[in-house]
Structure formats: C-alpha cells, structure tokens
Amino acid sequence: MDMDLAYANGAFIAGANEFLPRWQTKAAAFRAGLGARAQTVAYGKGARQQFDLFLPEGTARGCVTFIHGGYWIEFDRSQWSHLAAGVLAQGWACAMPSYTLAPKARIADMTAEMVAAIGVIAKQVAGPVVVTGHSAGGHLAARMGCADLNLPQVVRVVPISPLSDLEQIALTRMQEVLHLDAAEIAAESPARLALRAGVQAHIWVGGQERPSFLWQARLLSEAWDCPWTVSPGEHHFDVIDALEDPSSPLVEVLTGGL
Numbered sequence: 001m002d003m004d005l006a007y008a009n010g011a012f013i014a015g016a017n018e019f020l021p022r023w024q025t026k027a028a029a030f031r032a033g034l035g036a037r038a039q040t041v042a043y044g045k046g047a048r049q050q051f052d053l054f055l056p057e058g059t060a061r062g063c064v065t066f067i068h069g070g071y072w073i074e075f076d077r078s079q080w081s082h083l084a085a086g087v088l089a090q091g092w093a094c095a096m097p098s099y100t101l102a103p104k105a106r107i108a109d110m111t112a113e114m115v116a117a118i119g120v121i122a123k124q125v126a127g128p129v130v131v132t133g134h135s136a137g138g139h140l141a142a143r144m145g146c147a148d149l150n151l152p153q154v155v156r157v158v159p160i161s162p163l164s165d166l167e168q169i170a171l172t173r174m175q176e177v178l179h180l181d182a183a184e185i186a187a188e189s190p191a192r193l194a195l196r197a198g199v200q201a202h203i204w205v206g207g208q209e210r211p212s213f214l215w216q217a218r219l220l221s222e223a224w225d226c227p228w229t230v231s232p233g234e235h236h237f238d239v240i241d242a243l244e245d246p247s248s249p250l251v252e253v254l255t256g257g258l
Contacts, residue, residue: 034054
C-alpha cells in the first residue's frame with residue numbers, strides 16, 4: 001500500500017484548496033463578533049503555547065476544548081474559531097489551543113503541551129472538560145483520555161477522524177519531519193493505550209473519508225470498546241462543519257448529559 005496516498009485527503013476532495021481560505025474568513029469574523037467574550041490565554045512560555053477561550057453568555061456549563069489538526073506539522077488555532085459556535089450556543093465555553101509543531105517538537109512534546117493547556121483551561125472555566133479535535137488534533141484529543149495521563153478534569157473525549165495508531169504515519173513522507181521511532185509510536189498511539197477509568201469516549205469520522213481514516217477510527221473504538229459514529233456523506237474536511245450547529249448530533253455527543 002502507498003501510505004502517502006492512503007493519508008492524502010485533499011487529492012480526493014473536490015475544491016480542496018477552497019477550504020482553508022473559507023475557514024480563515026469565518027474564524028476571523030466569529031472572533032470579531034464575540035468581542036470581549038473572546039480571550040487569549042497563555043498556558044506556557046512558548047510562542048505557540050496559547051489558547052483562545054470563547055465564553056458563552058452567562059455562566060458556562062463547562063469547557064469543550066478543540067485541538068486542531070494538520071498532521072502535527074501545519075496550522076494553528078486561528079483557522080477554527082467558528083467551530084466553537086455550536087457548543088457556545090449550548091452554554092459551554094470553548095478553548096482552542098495552539099501547540100508547537102514538528103520538527104521543533106516531537107509528538108510526545110505536543111501531548112505534554114496539551115496536558116499543560118488542559119490544566120490552565122480547567123482553572124479558567126469551572127465544570128467538566130470535554131476534549132475533541134480533528135485528525136492529528138483527534139489523536140491529541142484521544143491522548144487526553146488515556147490512563148497514563150493524570151487529567152481528572154477530563155470527563156469525555158470525542159476524537160474526530162483521529163490518527164489512533166502512528167505506525168502507518170511513520171511509513172509516509174511525513175516521517176522526514178516527525179522522526180517517529182518505535183518507542184514513541186508505542187507510547188503515543190491511543191489505540192495501544194488504555195482509556196482512563198471514568199472517561200467517556202465516542203469516536204467520530206466521516207463516511208466518505210479515506211479508508212485509512214475509517215480504519216483508524218474503528219481501531220480506536222474497538223480498542224476502547226466505545227461507540228463510534230460514521231457520519232454519512234462527509235469527507236475529511238467537512239466532517240467538522242457540524243461543530244457550528246448547536247443542534248447537530250456531533251454537538252450533542254460533545255455536550256449531552258453533562
């Protein structure tokens with residue numbers, strides 16, 4: 001199998017180049033519209049160790065943290081702000097952290113940064129913390145639910161199109177930047193780790209995604225014996241659109257029952 005092709009998303013999505021500019025425009029408009037309810041908070045001293053915190057009207061029920069994707073190599077928190085709309089309308093705060101990208105950081109370092117971010121987020125917003133994220137961010141979201149980390153604030157993780165086992169990623173050209181080794185693959189692959197007792201998990205993936213992403217999602221759901229949803233007709237880029245809709249099934253999975 002050609003692993004580069006297996007994990008190439010844009011090549012199989014019509015109009016793929018149009019998504020990033022659209023996200024950037026919507027995100028900037030969303031932040032501007034919130035005014036003082038949009039804040040930026042540092043969780044460390046690094047240039048990328050900050051998160052945007054979006055507050056609902058009134059007292060927040062808790063905080064949903066969304067971790068961006070980009071294969072641990074690209075993007076930052078600024079492209080995704082509009083995806084907070086759904087949970088904000090349900091009365092939840094939403095935090096969106098950036099993190100140090102490869103090659104400046106290894107994936108294990110990114111995990112540690114997200115642990116630090118969750119600690120600060122929990123001090124900023126009272127109540128439960130739910131962690132979600134997309135693609136590589138789905139991997140990091142899943143890591144926040146693993147038993148080897150001490151994050152009692154996290155009560156639910158909802159990885160979206162997650163990369164749950166890193167072995168195949170090491171067989172792509174991304175390995176030239178990520179420098180994964182066997183020890184890191186074992187320690188940082190959520191599908192090889194236990195879900196922490198007391199954490200709820202639900203895996204989400206688009207039905208029209210590359211087979212590799214469907215495999216990664218099902219692998220994690222089986223490893224953790226947790227539900228997984230295959231959202232019909234959605235590909236890797238539009239599967240996150242449901243986060244804008246407060247009545248969507250994805251937002252219900254994130255916030256329902258808490």
